[in-house]
Amino acid sequence: xSLITPFKISVPESKITxxxxxxxxxxxxxxxxxxxxxxxxPPLADIRRLxxxxxxxxNWRDIEAELNELPQYMAQIEIDGHGLNEVHFIHQPSAxxxxxxxxxxxxxxxxxxxxxxxxxxxxxxxxDYPAFNVVAPSLIDFGFSSASKKSGFNVDQxxxxxxxxxxxLGYHEYVVQGGDLGSAxxxxxxxxxxxxxxxxxxxxxxxxxxxxxxxxxxLHAEVQATPLTDGELAGLQRTQEFSENGNAFxxxxxxxxxxxxxxxxxxxxxxxxxxxxxxxxxxxxxxWTDTEVLTWVSVYYFSRAGPSASLNIYYxxxxxxxxxxxxxxxxxxIPDVPLGVARFPKDLILLPKLWHHxxxxxxxxxxxxxxxxxxxxxCPSAIVGDLRAMFGKHGGFDVDGN
Numbered sequence: 001x002s003l004i005t006p007f008k009i010s011v012p013e014s015k016i017t018x019x020x021x022x023x024x025x026x027x028x029x030x031x032x033x034x035x036x037x038x039x040x041x042p043p044l045a046d047i048r049r050l051x052x053x054x055x056x057x058x059n060w061r062d063i064e065a066e067l068n069e070l071p072q073y074m075a076q077i078e079i080d081g082h083g084l085n086e087v088h089f090i091h092q093p094s095a096x097x098x099x100x101x102x103x104x105x106x107x108x109x110x111x112x113x114x115x116x117x118x119x120x121x122x123x124x125x126x127x128d129y130p131a132f133n134v135v136a137p138s139l140i141d142f143g144f145s146s147a148s149k150k151s152g153f154n155v156d157q158x159x160x161x162x163x164x165x166x167x168x169l170g171y172h173e174y175v176v177q178g179g180d181l182g183s184a185x186x187x188x189x190x191x192x193x194x195x196x197x198x199x200x201x202x203x204x205x206x207x208x209x210x211x212x213x214x215x216x217x218x219l220h221a222e223v224q225a226t227p228l229t230d231g232e233l234a235g236l237q238r239t240q241e242f243s244e245n246g247n248a249f250x251x252x253x254x255x256x257x258x259x260x261x262x263x264x265x266x267x268x269x270x271x272x273x274x275x276x277x278x279x280x281x282x283x284x285x286x287x288w289t290d291t292e293v294l295t296w297v298s299v300y301y302f303s304r305a306g307p308s309a310s311l312n313i314y315y316x317x318x319x320x321x322x323x324x325x326x327x328x329x330x331x332x333x334i335p336d337v338p339l340g341v342a343r344f345p346k347d348l349i350l351l352p353k354l355w356h357h358x359x360x361x362x363x364x365x366x367x368x369x370x371x372x373x374x375x376x377x378x379c380p381s382a383i384v385g386d387l388r389a390m391f392g393k394h395g396g397f398d399v400d401g402n
Contacts, residue, residue: 002075002076002077002078002164002165002168003075003076004073004074004075004076004168004169005073005074005075006072006073006074007072007073007074007088007144008068008072009064009067009068009072009144010064011060011064011302015302016060016061019054019268019301020055022266022267022268023051023054023055023268023269024055026051026267026268026269028044028047028048028269029044031043031044038280038281041273041277042273042276042277042280046276047269047272047273047276049290050272050276050290050293050294051268051269051272053290053294054268054272054294054297054298058290058291058294058298060298060302063291063295063298067113067116070090070092070116070119071090071091071092072088072089072090072091073088073089073090073091074086074087074088074089074144075087075089075165075168077161077164077165077168078164079153079157079160079161079164080157080160081152082148082149082150082152082153082157083149085140085145085146085148085149085161086145086146087137087138087140087145087146087161087165088112088137088138088143088144088145088304089112089135089136089137089138089165090112090115090116090119090134090135090136090137091133091134091135091136091169092119092122092123092133092134093123093133093134094122094123094124094125094131094132094133094134095123095131096123096124096125096130096131099123099125099130099131099132099133100130100131100132100133100174100175100391101132101133101135101166101169101171101173101174101175102122102132102133102134102135102174102175102176102177102387103135103136103137103162103165103166103171103174103175103176103177103189104118104134104135104136104176104177104178104182104376105136105137105139105162105176105177105178105181105182105185105186106136106138106139106142106178106180106181106182107178107179107180107181107182107183107205107373108142108180108181108310108313108314109274109275109278109279109296109300109310110180110296110374110377111138111142111143111296111299111300112136112137112138112143112299113295113296113299113377114136114374114376114377115134115136115376117376117377117380118376118380118383118384119134119136121380121381121384122134122384122387128392128393128394129388129389129392129393130388130391130392132387133171135165135166135169135171135174137161137162137165139158139161139181139185139310139313140153140157140158140161140305141153141303141305141309141310141312141313142303142305142309142310143299143303143304144303144304145304145305146304146305147304147305147306147309148305148309148312151316152316152320152321153312153313153316154313154316154317154320155181155184155185155188155313155316155317155326156188156192156320158181158185158188158313159185159188159189159192159193160192162176162185162189163189163192163193163197163198166197167197172197173196173197173199174197174198174199175198175199175200175201175202175391175397176189176190176198176200176201176202177201177202177203177383177387178201178203178204179203179204179205179347179373179374179375179376180205180373181313182203183203183204183205183206183207183330184317184326184330186201186202186203187201187203187329187330187332187334187359188329189201190334190337190339190360191329191332191334191337194334194336194337195336195337198337199337199338199397200337200338200339200340200363200390200391200397201337201338201339201340202339202340202341202342202364202386202387202390203339203340203341203342204341204342204343204344204347204375204383205347205348205349205373206341206343206349206351206356206359207327207330207331207349207351208331208351208355208356208357208358208359209328209331209355209358209359210351210355210358211223211354211355211357211358215358216357216358219354219357219358222354223352223354223355226354228352229353231343231345231367232350232352232353234345234350235343235345235350235351235352236350236351236352238345238346238347238348238350239348239349239350239351242348242349246281246282246348249274249278250314253311253314253315254314254315254317254318255315255318257308257311257312257314257315260274260308260311261308261311262308264307264308264311265306265307265308268301271297271300271301271307272293272294272297275293275296275297275300276293276297278373279293279296279374282346282347282348282372282373282374283346283372283373283374283378284344284345284346284370284371284372284378284379285346286372286374286377286378330359331358331359332359333358333359333360334359334360335360335361336360336361337360337361338360338361338363338364338397339356339359339360339361339362339363339364340362340363340364340365340386340390340397341353341356341362341364341365341366342365342366342368342375342382342383342386343365343366343367343368344368344370344371344372344373344375344379344382345368345369345370345371345372346370346371346372346373347371347372347373347375348373353365353367363390363395363397364386364389364390364395364397366385366386366389368382
């Protein structure tokens with residue numbers, strides 16, 4: 001049985017002092033004159049402003065106190081071949097009887113923070129929509145969970161940790177929502193622990209395979225006969241744009257993570273720029289406040305495993321033994337675990353909707369008109385609505401299996 005104890009965030013004062021000292025010592029790069037903002041990365045003026053706020057007026061203790069109002073816990077989870085690991089998580093049960101156990105899995109450069117905007121609504125219930133018992137862990141190497149102890153801790157181990165956490169909480173059957181790395185974990189949960197435990201999954205940033213005449217003859221014929229919508233054409237353009245101009249982080253983090261790790265670990269401003277670029281580029285014109293940006297970045301800076309530990313999953317996923325390419329495995333059809341897909345126009349991967357059916361039985365699909373890669377933060381009502389619709393009385397999935 002896993003040991004579960006209450007948890008409060010308490011960053012040592014020495015770490016806060018050290019952060020301020022390093023911010024004061026920052027040497028900023030030169031920026032060419034007369035360039036279009038954001039064409040070469042975060043503008044110097046933005047990073048100077050954020051660094052100044054971080055050093056002089058951002059109050060981590062206020063953020064810490066606010067976060068500590070959430071029901072947080074630490075669980076000791078035994079991972080096969082990797083010993084005991086400590087998993088930090090939020091657990092907010094609903095007061096509604098027969099609420100659905102929901103595992104919310106964050107991505108990168110997100111964290112458990114992403115669940116905080118949707119948490120109050122998810123635990124509510126109504127005549128036409130269900131309530132959820134919400135569990136939102138920090139992945140190993142992220143936030144206040146422990147560091148992975150050795151190489152080989154890839155998406156399979158992250159899924160194992162999440163599954164065993166749900167079991168330890170008494171949720172022997174559950175559903176999953178995730179995007180980015182969270183969608184990868186959700187797919188592995190579905191393929192490994194479904195349909196017995198993992199009953200269904202709703203993902204954004206879906207990465208389906210293209211149906212072929214050999215793999216899915218009927219679906220392939222339907223794809224060939226169905227013109228792409230304006231939304232799908234825009235999605236393909238967005239996917240191509242990301243592949244050409246926004247995917248360098250993935251190649252670096254999955255091949256030479258230590259090269260960038262030195263900068264992220266030693267330079268708070270380096271970490272800030274690395275994350276802030278993604279928050280800006282991957283969102284749908286979301287008006288990030290300085291406090292929001294610095295809170296997200298501070299969770300990485302003050303993380304238990306260190307500012308660069310979150311890079312590990314990228315390398316490990318691409319170097320699994322035996323070789324199992326992550327995207328290929330995510331594309332494997334899972335025939336017995338219902339799938340829901342939420343599409344947001346500024347997400348990173350947006351392939352034709354009919355392709356989703358190569359992933360398994362699609363019981364719910366919604367194409368939103370706004371939103372990007374961080375929907376639970378950018379447009380929380382959209383994700384709440386998707387979960388309520390998919391698992392509600394008139395949705396595509398009956399949680400009782402009827």
